[in-house]
Amino acid sequence: MSKSTLIIAEKPSVAKALAAWLADTFGLTVRSAGSHIVVGHYNVSWLFGHVLENIEPHEYDARFKAWSFDHLPIIPEKWQLKPRVDRETGKPDSGKMAQIKALKSLLDSATEVIGLGDPDQEGQLLQDEFLIWAGCKVPVNRLWLSAVDDATIAKAWKDIKPNEHYKGYYWMALARSHADWLYGINGTRACTLSSQMNGGNATLTLGRVQTPTLALIVFREWEIRHFKPVNYFTPFIHLATTPQFRAAWYPDKEDSRLDSEGRLLDRKVADGIVSACKAAATATVKDVQSDKGRENPPLPFSLSSLQEHLSRRYGIGVQDTLKYAQSLYEKKIATYPRTDCEYLPVSQHAEASDIVRSIDSASSRLPAIGGAAGKANTTLKSRAFNDKNVTAHHAIVPRPVTTSQLVGLSSQELLVWTEIAKRYLLQFFPAAEFLTTEILLECAKEAFKVTGKVYTSRGWKDAFTSPDDKEEEEAAGSVTLPKVAKGDVLKVKDAGFDSTTTKPPKRFTEGTLVAAMKSVHKFVTDPKLKAILRENVGIGTEATRANVIGELFGRKFITLEKKEIKPTELGEQLIQVLPKQISAPDMTALWQQAMDDIRKVGEKGYLDFIAAQKKWLTELVKEVPVWFAGKSMMAAGKKSGLTIEASAQKCTKCGSALNRVKGKFGWFFGCTNAACKTTFKDVDGKPVEKAALPKDPVIIGGYESGAVCPKCKKGELQLRVCGPASKAPGRQFLSCSNYFAKGKAKCEHSIWPDTK
Template sequence: MKQLILAEKPSVARDLSKVLNANQKHKNYFEGDKVIVTWALGHLLSLKMPEDLKPEWKTWQMDTLPMIPKYIGIKPLPKTRGQLKTIGQLAKRKDISEAVIATDAGREGELVARWILEYVKFDKPVKRLWISSQTNKAIKEGFSKLKPAKEYDNLYQSALARSKADWLVGLNVTRALTVKYEDNLSAGRVQTPTLALVRQQEKKIEKFRPQNYFVISLDVAGQTAKLNQKNPYGITEREDAEKLVKKMSQQKGQVTSITEKEKTEPAPLPYDLTEIQREANSRYQYSAKKTLSLVQSLYEVHKIVTYPRTDSKYLTQDMKATMKERLQAISDFSPEVKTYIKNGGKVIQNKVFQDSKVTDHHALIPTEQRPRYEKLSNDEQRIYTMIVERFLGLFAEAHKESQQKVTVAFGEETFTFRQNKVLVAGWKKSEADKPAISWQKDQRIQPNFTVEKALTSPPKPLSEGTLLANMEKHSLGTPATRAEIIEKLIKSELMERTNNGLQVSPKGKQLLELVNPALVTPELTEKWERQLEAIANGKFSSQSFIKEIEKDTASLVNEVKQSTKKYQDFSITTKKCPVCGSSLREKNTRDGKIYICTNPECDYRRRKDPKVSNHRCPQCHRKMEIIDGKNGAYFRCKYDGTTEKMLDKKARSKKMTKHEERRLLNKVNQEAEPQESALAQALKAAMEKD
């Protein structure tokens, strides 16, 4: 008898099959003597859509809202039906004794597998593989410790409840807003409060008014300190600053106090997903989605880091025994690693080992597999370096420094000088200490003041890093879904990426005015996320949660119905449709911006800006634009105005490729080589006879 093992991706299935000796390769699965390894492709199924449940829900109209079905059910995704069919056939094989869920060890991974097993009506025992790294060692250990899938029922119920809540709130509120205001307005229980966080920061920036102020500084032996004030922006006139300086300059200052303390700073704990996304955005301007993709590649493809979608910065006690082996895998990373190995891989920061603070997965750390740096891309190398440096901090001494604080008084006004001396560099890279001043109590100080004009700075727009921090603070989404939420807001044209940070679009600003106040603030969503977590921990009923969501959904839809607010579609331009005369709407697509007709019965559309082709200008050799003319499309160079006829598909396919062109030229050149003359041939023949 054989186990049917269900992985989440083909690449993971390939790794599992190698370890489990499933060497017979088929189109959609691997087979061995004891196992069959197959895969999902992410989700193969989704919740049914409204039109699948009731005919009257097919049409978007206010009368049918709210849509609250007694049972939603699942349906196959059209593009992956073939893989689902294969799993169904494998599940019915008589030599299959049990299934093993080997999808991602998290809430979404659980949902992926459970829906598939439910759909194919799998009625045999089911076990769960729960691993945090994809190394051969971790896979073997995981299969030796398989647990009954029932132990993860609460996690599945939490995932299912999350999915149903998004269906109920998202589809109902989106339909209500779209029908009422006659434009595609997307709302959701997580994406809307996330958008509101970005807008909240924008409002602070809009309210900001720059203000001039003056800074008074005292210079002593090359060190500078600013005047201590309750309000650092309090001096707004130069005259006032000069008066104060004049008053203080009439006397010498005096050192009134010298205090010293020793500060110990341990290294930061390893990363969780959200923190590495934030830091990669700050250092390298990577989007949250890009960072997740890079860490996922390090985990799945290179197998050199542990499971990325974690919300914990801690490790379990039983991992202490693996520390030395992990260090040996990165022994050539930096010189200090060999020292840590000699010390037996002893962790200095023992507070990292806390079982109670590890949820589904422990912190993001290197695996025991030696990295092959030549196979890493530059971006992967950067992320891997960040993960390893944080991990090495666990073995390093704490950073210690002596901090001296000196107060200098000129009458009632004081200045505070600070100077630090590194005692133990520890995990921080040692920096040269600045030249120190030897301060003495009651020391007299010469007045040496400067007055500088300054301007108050506005708050900065939220970057993806700071937005992720805010989402984490308000429990909006999970580490696994936050990147996806940001991308969804951008794709639905509610939010935009700019050089300065994230920005809410005019459409997004209006949505926040039109949507229910309860969805704008994070409190309601925060409450829902806490309840979902409680369901996963077996402390709250998923049925009670869904009943509450249904009640909230009805209330939210009712609010939209009764609203008297107005909506202006900023995407409608002043340009007119050449076919029916209606206004044209500007729309973002993968290919750039296009104009489409606002008349639902008219299908006119055109690009806003000409499409840039790979066809080169014969004059300047730059890429030419494709222009839609009255007699069809043609190429035009925007730099020198050169135009060229655009061949149809048949003619383009007949056009000679560069390879064919080169081969023909070689042939022509060979044929064009000068032939031997008749006299030369006769002489050659005569010489051969001799």
């Protein structure tokens, strides 16, 4: 059998770049075959990211289609995958299914495989899970590739290793995937069912990332709601120098006149300081410090920094930013957008002159770019070019572009491309240089301080003339100070104080929420967990944060008002009920700690972690009803399916009070003790215990309970008893388990004692 190497890239663009490199490097011919590219004995094909997903609970067992506490926790004995389905159509994408079929066919004829998933745990997972699912039986090697320029590919190609070398990444990603499924399915069902027991009708989803993100929004809203403004005063002196300047009061931190937050709250004290300074009429320079500094250009964008930038400056939502950036990538005028990195491989500096030249030619009529591309010095190499800081994907930067490509963009796409291009061009301008001066003064035995900053060379700050850029710089403030020396006595022209009222924290915008998710360690008090979250860049990933926020909007947990995110009543109620260990980001930190261990020990670490999750979930589903005791949560605009009345009756099992409840099939009594959950029949307004169903099979009309339904051949026959309000109270009969199902699955077949 002749050698046939199948290379499976994570995405088509990477496959095409590698195919071109193989052809150029080894002098091979290239032929496109639709689902793959033939380069000599290499068949270079691709996935579309995650093409598989975990199956749903009811696909393991039809009983799980109906939500019931009796099923929890749902824990698959053997995990199964299926082709990923479109959430809107409920069906797999036809193009992806065709690619999956083609890959399986290529695998059948391959003598070896080279995996080219992204160089991280998710890239390893989507590659390995596909190969396992497709039944790969040939040796697999791994190409660990962080960028697709020729130099990076050549270096990675020489370092190809057996896939087993990277198995730790697979097991840690699999552990995270399975744990997220277990927590989401069981937590969501437990919370929803607990609320429904009390008359609620909202679906209450839980998620390792979603729930702490909602908590950030809710806690911020509570801060704002309970905020009490405080007035405080800051005395100042106005010096009659050339140029004139103001110096602010600079008390010692331990000054008894300050409150615990370091603020002066007593106006009389402020008035006294001002009067004394006016009377003194002079101030003595106690110290002068001047330092030179450099301000490097801002780094190229990661997805989250691009989302934050566009949200703050133009009000573009985070999901829209991802959509436009993805479109630019697909049109081959910008690099891959789902990246958490703001750095570039050193090897890509060689492409800079071509990229800048194309931007200069194509964007000559764009006012926002102006002549910056023509002024850029591509011999400069900013701090952005640093191999050590490049992760699975490098920063988002432009690719060579033509005028016709820019003309074909929508206005929003062009705006996003322009901001990406501007940030890239800044890497080829010199650093700004400045001089900071700090002057300490004494007037009327009180200390005052002023700090000034003057740019001696503006460098990259003059690359663009955008009014928005100028406004941001002016907002930062700069003070020009006179030349003074220690011991100089300066004349005080005036003195006064600034009165300031503290303001509540601002609500999150979509951009600032993404930033908060990325820097969630700031909201954690435990030093160890804080360090883990800081090192692993918060909760969620660049690819998922926008989707998480979108899910919160979709579930009606949050709403958008004038670009500000506010929690709905439902969102607040949920966070109020959940204990801290569920709403805090600590779980992500603890899981990440476990993931790091799994990467080192492999499958054993995965098995130990999932075993611990199973044990925890078993206890969790028992605790959830206690959290929701007496609490029901309603979806906006949706009526409850239950009517609940308090009653004087007591539960014969635990002694707790009983509620009288009207459900779909009439009135019944339900115990208010969430740990008991016993229900009773309502007979003339009084609770009556339900007769226990026989444990052994019952035969009625020649059919046995538990047998397959003779009509639909899908459900099973279940023993039922007529209620007290029926024509034949207490009478037993058999009916299909799909009797109360909806749609095509419904089967109303029943068997009575006198029927055959």
